[in-house]
Amino acid sequence: MVKAEIIVIGSGIAALKTALEASEHKHVILITKSNIRHSNSYLAQGGIAAAISDRDRVSLHKKDTLAAGQRYNKVKAVEKLVEEAPLVIAELIQSGMQFDHDDDGTLMLGMEGAHSERRILHSHGDATGKYIMEHLIACLKNSTITVMENTTAVELIIGKDDSCIGVKTLDKAGELVIYHAEQTVLATGGCGSLYHFNSNSQTVSGDGIALAFKVGAKVRDMEFIQFHPTLLFINGKAEGLVSEAVRGDGAILVTERGRPIMEGVHSLKDLAPRHIVAQTIFSYLQRGEKVFLDISMIKDFKKRFPTVSSLCEKSGLDLQFGKIPVAPGNHFLMGGIEVNEWGQTSVPSLYAVGEVACTGVHGANRLASNSLLEGLVFGNSLGHLLAKLPARSIPEEKEQSKDSCHFLSLPDFEALQEKLMNEAGIVRNEAGLARLKDFLETFNMEKLLQMEVTELSIKEIKIINAMIVAWLIAESALTRTESRGGHFRSDYPCEDDGQWLEDSVILACTDVKNRVKGRRLYEHIEA
């Protein structure tokens, strides 16, 4: 058994920022199931938003964030995000991070969808995530933080006082290693790779959410999933992200014959909020019409977008034709483990930060380039909080009854990805969501929640976690009988402020019993 003051699980921007700040006064162990360079943050092309130009205002960044979030955001969290943005960026620059500059030496500020001002900082064009992460990884090397790679968190440990006291892990060889910690932080990212089409690192499959849910943490807003409009779409497969910054630089979405598809759909046309653009592209693809990004007007495309260019070239696409075939796919989860603005979950001594957490900052849809920012701002404040916490003695582990894994049958991960894409994708309805939920419930959700994980392989644990998260998405999406932001129901196509603006779907483990087939709460609501 290994002991630490703080355990951080994950290796994206929120994990590293939290760990770095906490390590000023505490011993931190950071564990990640893959290696430190595998995360959504590392892949991020878009950049990082902050109101730092003379023309811009924090109040405008707030207004744009609330508009993208369809007014469902938690205003306090939004204010914290936009107000602290210029400070965390200044700190990052002071510590040596290089952002792109204009020829006159001023910071280059880009435009993206639904922003009313140029406020997006980039590094090396569309490789911003990689360069911020390399900067933070370099800082990590100069810190006292212990990094454990190839270490998969399989179960959070609960003490006799009902607080979280650490995590059980499996190492590369499949050996159980137990970590005890005074405070445990989940920073494992969202659940993008649960969907057949996605822009995420394949390691991001919702496990942090499942781990927290299983020990009683509340999970909310799981119906709000952002589908990025433009993934490179080759031979029926989504091959990676084509950044929105490409549209920010003038590219437009067109049919095979070159007709612009966003004309007349929204006043911001190709830079309309992502859910509108994604739904429009989806409707063309559903009718069998291909959609392309016309990039012919962008000068020096390869220089400006090296990551997108190399992605296209690797997939055998010749950029000389000036057209990139695109399709939408899962990009970001607005929901997650319910936390306050300090990252505290409903389980004492368990914290969540970054995409795995739901502070409510993104509302029903995230504004572009607010996610790296979220990781920095909320990671910064959580790290400071943890650094200052008084030491606590770790109680003994609580005894809990577990189900044996004999006769366990599970679906294929790929089959699950397909089902989520089809039944809980860009356009949902009651019939599809109920089909998904029924499918999951044939595997006995109550039992899956209390499996003895030490009898399972990493692959089985990944599938069980995926099923738990899929169930949370299906249940939440069924319950919210309206459309808002990243949640579009064809059977309830309008926003219903009266019923839903103030209301959230919040689920806890204890609700599962009431919501499995035949006992669904939404049926009671409808009755």
Ligand code: SIN
């Ligand atoms: C993009 O480059 O389009 C993604 C940026 C983001 O999701 O914030």
